[in-house]
Amino acid sequence: MRVYAERLTRSQAGRRGRATRPAGRLPRGPRVSVRTDDDAFVRDTEPFRREMLAHCYRMLGSVHDAEDVVQETYLRAWRSYSAFEGRSSVRTWLYRIATNVCLTALERSGRRVLPSGLGGPEPDPQAAPELAGPGVRWLQPIPDALVAPDGADPAAVVAAREGLRLALIASLQYLPGTQRAVLILRDVLAFPAAEVAEMLGLSVAAVKSSLQRARGRLRELSLAADDVAEPASPRARAVLDQYIAAFQDADATALQRLLRHDAQLEAVPVRNWFEGNKTCVPFLRNWILGAPGDWRMLPTSANGQPAAVGYRRGADGARHAYGVVVLAVTGAGISRIVSFGDPALVPLFGFPATLPASQPG
Numbered sequence: 001m002r003v004y005a006e007r008l009t010r011s012q013a014g015r016r017g018r019a020t021r022p023a024g025r026l027p028r029g030p031r032v033s034v035r036t037d038d039d040a041f042v043r044d045t046e047p048f049r050r051e052m053l054a055h056c057y058r059m060l061g062s063v064h065d066a067e068d069v070v071q072e073t074y075l076r077a078w079r080s081y082s083a084f085e086g087r088s089s090v091r092t093w094l095y096r097i098a099t100n101v102c103l104t105a106l107e108r109s110g111r112r113v114l115p116s117g118l119g120g121p122e123p124d125p126q127a128a129p130e131l132a133g134p135g136v137r138w139l140q141p142i143p144d145a146l147v148a149p150d151g152a153d154p155a156a157v158v159a160a161r162e163g164l165r166l167a168l169i170a171s172l173q174y175l176p177g178t179q180r181a182v183l184i185l186r187d188v189l190a191f192p193a194a195e196v197a198e199m200l201g202l203s204v205a206a207v208k209s210s211l212q213r214a215r216g217r218l219r220e221l222s223l224a225a226d227d228v229a230e231p232a233s234p235r236a237r238a239v240l241d242q243y244i245a246a247f248q249d250a251d252a253t254a255l256q257r258l259l260r261h262d263a264q265l266e267a268v269p270v271r272n273w274f275e276g277n278k279t280c281v282p283f284l285r286n287w288i289l290g291a292p293g294d295w296r297m298l299p300t301s302a303n304g305q306p307a308a309v310g311y312r313r314g315a316d317g318a319r320h321a322y323g324v325v326v327l328a329v330t331g332a333g334i335s336r337i338v339s340f341g342d343p344a345l346v347p348l349f350g351f352p353a354t355l356p357a358s359q360p361g
Contacts, residue, residue: 041081044090045074047150052098054147054164058184059102061112061173063142063348069105073098088195095191096199099181106177112139114170114273114338115266121275125282132271139170139268141302141326141340143349144231158230161304163188165228166326166338169303171218178202179214186211229329231301236329240306243327243334244297247310251292252285260333267339268323280337295319300349302326309351310339317357321346 052073056066076097084093111117118132147164149156162168172180178200185196186207197207229236239258246254256277265280266273267288274280289295290312296319297308307326311319321343328336346353 037082041078045077045081045094048091048094049074050147050150051160052094054142054160055095055184055189056098056102057142057147058163058169058172058188059099059177059180060105061139061169063140063146065105066142069098069101072101076101088198092191092195092199095185095189099185099199103177103181106180110137111173112137113173114139115268115271116264116273117170117173118271121264121279122272122283123279125274125279126286127272127283129267129270129287130272132269136269136271138340138342139166139173140342140345141166141307141324141338144301144304145350161230164303165328166303166305167328167336171221174221175214175217179210179217182207182210183214183218187215227330228305228335229331231304231306235331236306236327237299239329239334240299240308240327244299244308247289247295247297247308249292250289250294252281252289255284256281258334259337260330260335263334264336265339266337268341270341295322296355297325298351300324300351302349305329309346309349311355319355319357321351321353324349 049070052070053063053066056069056073057063060066060069073094077094084090088096113136115132118136142164144161147160149160172183175183181200182196185191185199186193191199193204193207193211196202197204200207202210229239231237231240242254243258245251246258259277259280261277262275263277263280264273264275265283274283294313296311296313298311300307300309302324303326305326306329307324309324310322312322314320323339323341323343324345325337325339327334343353
């Protein structure tokens with residue numbers, strides 16, 4: 001197995017080159033040697049790599065951090081594979097390794113937030129964007145293509161998307177690491193309490209107590225999710241198309257029609273955020289929309305929600321990557337817009353960093 005380990009370690013060391021990976025391609029381990037033990041390890045563990053990425057993302061709130069932890073998980077699993085006795089399933093064994101690697105990572109870093117995690121909404125619709133500064137660790141979106149379950153079971157796809165909604169990932173960041181792990185393993189992944197206790201080295205009573213505290217904390221925060229439309233639903237597709245058209249046309253009136261009266265608007269890395277149609281729209285009109293044609297937006301999906309990759313026209317006429325915008329679409333309109341102004345996210349979704357000036361808008 002030495003060849004496999006060397007390649008896996010090199011792959012882990014080169015994670016920061018991840019941005020060129022096309023959407024839909026998981027952070028794979030390397031091609032392995034033809035040795036029987038390597039083949040057996042890959043056969044037994046590779047089917048779970050996609051859900052390992054989703055799990056680590058839920059724990060950490062960052063697709064980049066999650067990719068690194070998945071790589072570390074598979075390296076640790078490979079090193080101990082010969083001693084694996086099958087007293088649990090391979091899937092449970094991998095979740096135990098991944099969860100504990102995540103908990104170690106969380107001990108070294110603070111929680112990731114959205115602007116709404118830094119304070120209350122900005123009441124002044126004329127307020128200028130206020131950058132939060134480099135000390136804030138921002139939550140990141142994750143492409144659906146990276147974590148969608150293999151196979152065509154619609155129920156499994158819907159369940160996986162619900163467990164990755166942006167509101168849920170943001171709310172998990174308020175929980176201490178162990179409570180976060182217990183809530184995910186029990187309520188999202190439906191592992192029995194006894195298995196969770198074994199994974200985390202806790203008693204069953206401690207698991208039940210942590211789960212109660214985690215659920216109570218989320219109730220205190222009033223972070224109940226809206227009835228968000230599936231990204232492939234006709235309603236979500238239509239609203240996303242209308243949102244893109246309004247943004248590209250710099251049409252604030254059209255955007256106002258799309259937003260619910262109580263809509264929220266957040267724009268990483270801006271500290272101030274807005275709540276209510278009457279404050280969100282003036283902020284967009286005054287500071288973001290610009291002139292017709294300044295923006296080009298391409299549809300995608302993230303966190304089980306409709307999304308768009310955004311490009312802004314530069315002085316050279318080309319459109320340069322801005323980041324990713326994630327929408328929460330309900331029956332009454334868009335309830336939440338979270339804009340991630342990070343150009344490095346765009347290649348992660350399978351889009352180029354720049355669109356040529358000649359490309360039609």
